[in-house]
Amino acid sequence: MNRERDTLVVGRVIGDVLDPFTRTVPLSVIYSSREVTNGCNLKPSAVVHQPRVEVGGTDHLRTFYTLIMVDPDAPSPSYPNLREYLHWLVTDIPATTEASFGQEIVSYKSPSPVLGIHRIVFVLFQQLGHQTVYAPGWRQNFNTRDFAELYNLGSPVAAVYFNCQRESGTGGRRMQA
């Protein structure tokens, strides 16, 4: 059996949101000193405030990144007709710094899923230079692929995702064992 080593593929983030890419820049997303690892579970109460997003890279004077945060499972994973729901959009993040040093185009809206278990995806793109980016008219039905093409962002340089369900969720199980 061909064992897939990339968690982004296994979790279908590559497929539903992104095309296959190579990670070239370190990306750390930290909610109250808890770092997000792919597929980890976070409750809405843990992600109310925007996380600290540390970005790697080498040249902070010349290299800038765009950060996109989307929910591809909105409003519910079994009927995601609002895919992708845009939670946050920050551009002009200088390399080796954090998202707070960039330009917030779309403000952080904390995830609050009602139905099902949603994947919340962070994607990092490298910009060609300083970029004038226009905010979309609404958050729902955002398309990361199209956005990247529109602004010539190329392939992502990093991505990470976590799972989020409603505060009182049972983790997908109907009955207590």
Next chain:
Amino acid sequence: MEELWRDIALSAVTAATASTSLDLGTSNPSCDDASLQDFLAGPLNRPLVLPPPTPLPPSPAEGLGLCLNSAPADFNDTNASMTAAAPPHAPQFDAYFCPANSSSGFSSTGGSSTRDHRHKRMIKNRESAARSRARKQAYTNELEIEVAHLLEENAKLKKQYEELAVAAAQLLQKHSPKKLLITILRKCKV
């Protein structure tokens, strides 16, 4: 959509989808899962869902089905387990071989929509199960990567520690402890 499926390296899926065309007409906007589940549901797209293979071996089972109307005495020569098993399975085989009859045994007008509902429910449940499995696999995958990474780091650190211990021991042999201390303190001030 089909291209997406080919890219995703799920071997079971790629093997399955390669052998069949995916234009089963998905009405559900949750595209990828729907097309896979439609494919899975395809062969089972009839009123009755056949349960997994019965404990009886296939050839005697067919023989039983074909000879339902013949006298049970015919099977007296076979071993006891088969004759004991034959009667309980007979009504089930009846249903297997006449699916149309049993479905019409239910209400005539509500029958088809109930079937559709059940069918849709089954597809949704399958998708949900697939997502759940993917979540679980992704978590396990991530843990394995983490473990491998930590083991590597641990080995590296241990090696570094040993090298440093050796270097320190050598230094202590050569120089007096007092002289070393002065040198270190001087370096720290800078």
